[in-house]
Amino acid sequence: xxxxxxxxxxxxxxxxxxxxxxxxxxxxxxxxxxxxxxxxxxxxxxxxxxxxxxxxxxxxxxxxxxxxxxxxxxxxxxxxxxxxxxxxxxxxxxxxxxxxxxxxxxxxxxxxxxxxxxxxxxxxxxxxxxxxxxxxxxxxxxxxxxxxxxxxxxx
Amino acid sequence: xxxxxxxxxxxxxxxxxxxxxxxxxxxxxxxxxxxxxxxxxxxxxxxxxxxxxxxxxxxxxxxxxxxxxxxxxxxxxxxxxxxxxxxxxxxxxxxxxxxxxxxxxxxxxxxxxxxxxxxxxxxxxxxxxxxxxxxxxxxxxxxxxxxxxxxxxxxxxxxxxxxxxxxxxxxxxxxxxxxxxxxxxxxxxxxxxxxxxxxxxxxxxxxxxxxxxxxxxxxxxxxxxxxxxxxxxxxxxxxxxxxxxxxxxxxxxxxxxxxxxxxxxxxxxxxxxxxxxxxxxxxxxxx
Numbered sequence: 289x290x291x292x293x294x295x296x297x298x299x300x301x302x303x304x305x306x307x308x309x310x311x312x313x314x315x316x317x318x319x320x321x322x323x324x325x326x327x328x329x330x331x332x333x334x335x336x337x338x339x340x341x342x343x344x345x346x347x348x349x350x351x352x353x354x355x356x357x358x359x360x361x362x363x364x365x366x367x368x369x370x371x372x373x374x375x376x377x378x379x380x381x382x383x384x385x386x387x388x389x390x391x392x393x394x395x396x397x398x399x400x401x402x403x404x405x406x407x408x409x410x411x412x413x414x415x416x417x418x419x420x421x422x423x424x425x426x427x428x429x430x431x432x433x434x435x436x437x438x439x440x441x442x443x
Numbered sequence: 444x445x446x447x448x449x450x451x452x453x454x455x456x457x458x459x460x461x462x463x464x465x466x467x468x469x470x471x472x473x474x475x476x477x478x479x480x481x482x483x484x485x486x487x488x489x490x491x492x493x494x495x496x497x498x499x500x501x502x503x504x505x506x507x508x509x510x511x512x513x514x515x516x517x518x519x520x521x522x523x524x525x526x527x528x529x530x531x532x533x534x535x536x537x538x539x540x541x542x543x544x545x546x547x548x549x550x551x552x553x554x555x556x557x558x559x560x561x562x563x564x565x566x567x568x569x570x571x572x573x574x575x576x577x578x579x580x581x582x583x584x585x586x587x588x589x590x591x592x593x594x595x596x597x598x599x600x601x602x603x604x605x606x607x608x609x610x611x612x613x614x615x616x617x618x619x620x621x622x623x624x625x626x627x628x629x630x631x632x633x634x635x636x637x638x639x640x641x642x643x644x645x646x647x648x649x650x651x652x653x654x655x656x657x658x659x660x661x662x663x664x665x666x667x668x669x670x671x672x673x674x675x676x677x678x679x680x681x682x683x684x685x686x687x688x689x690x691x692x693x694x695x696x697x698x699x700x701x702x703x704x705x706x707x708x709x710x711x712x713x714x715x716x717x718x719x720x721x722x723x724x725x726x727x728x729x730x
Contacts, residue, residue, distance in 0.1 A: 306494075307449050329482045342522075345551070348481045353454075353498065399546075417546065
């Protein structure tokens with residue numbers, strides 16, 4: 289079947305079987321490799337992206353379910369000022385080691401700060417509770433997100 | 444990589460179409476968030492020939508007050524429910540749905556799906572049980588409303604006929620003198636099944652409890668109410684002694700099993716501990 293949607297601002301149409309996940313369609317049919325395949329159960333958050341601006345795990349979304357929707361991966365936020373601040377904060381705070389969780393982590397952090405520009409540390413923890421990091425550890429990631437808060441709107 | 448089994452996909456735009464599809468298709472399953480269903484498909488725990496996606500049925504996406512009920516449409520996500528002003532007087536529901544899974548899961552999953560999945564550990568169930576929730580079920584030419592306990596037929600088994608769709612969960616608008624709380628124990632906070640969960644609902648007149656309702660998750664084949672515990676509380680002055688007696692009654696009223704998440708003894712004890720905490724939180728919310 290054909291699925292038409294907007295990927296990072298560009299209209300696209302893909303021919304895909306309905307029993308393919310959005311994650312597999314993006315990686316295997318469209319070459320979008322920033323969405324990572326971890327657990328395929330929605331638990332690790334490595335495949336997190338935005339559908340109509342809302343963060344979801346793309347391994348649990350069926351490809352045809354994005355018909356007429358807006359899908360955004362980190363590629364689509366490359367020039368977004370908030371994402372630039374987050375990215376730099378991640379690099380400077382050593383919040384990236386192997387990098388596998390990073391795209392999903394950045395999307396969750398982006399959605400958190402977009403909706404809540406001044407989160408507490410507890411709110412940051414809750415904002416990324418659906419993203420698992422297994423090498424950097426969460427401390428530096430949390431520090432990076434709190435640092436990004438300062439960069440965006442120093443009080 | 445675990446591929447999904449083959450199925451045909453349908454995306455009706457109206458409830459009438461959806462009901463028609465459920466009636467005519469063989470071995471069809473409805474899907475909303477897919478947060479439970481997609482992992483089940485990958486594990487081959489179920490293998491529908493057809494999936495009927497309800498997400499494009501605009502008339503099923505709402506949280507509203509109508510005829511004295513707070514009504515949650517089938518496709519309303521946990522996030523939508525948690526953010527609704529109407530849920531302010533039902534804090535146990537917010538406690539539960541704002542902690543289910545993770546942000547990504549709450550943005551996708553629905554309480555309807557959580558309930559229809561009929562897990563004994565479904566976190567939205569105990570709070571909705573103490574609010575006397577009802578389930579609106581539509582099939583071709585027929586609409587019925589059943590009490591929530593009747594939806595649960597057994598562990599991970601619901602009582603729906605193959606052609607039936609749950610379109611709404613609703614519960615009476617709670618009185619101002621009421622409050623509630625939901626507590627759970629789990630190995631970690633995000634994304635894990637409850638070892639034990641409890642919802643407590645109280646209506647207070649001064650210091651006296653005029654109505655109490657208690658429900659537990661993960662201690663029986665389905666989420667359950669605890670009428671014996673409720674009797675201990677209703678009509679009593681809410682003090683530490685009453686609460687301790689109710690907690691003791693809670694431990695006696697459940698018959699949990701031992702499994703990978705916890706032992707029967709631990710679960711039984713924690714029913715008492717969690718009930719105390721839930722009652723104290725609910726009472727605190729009224730003061």
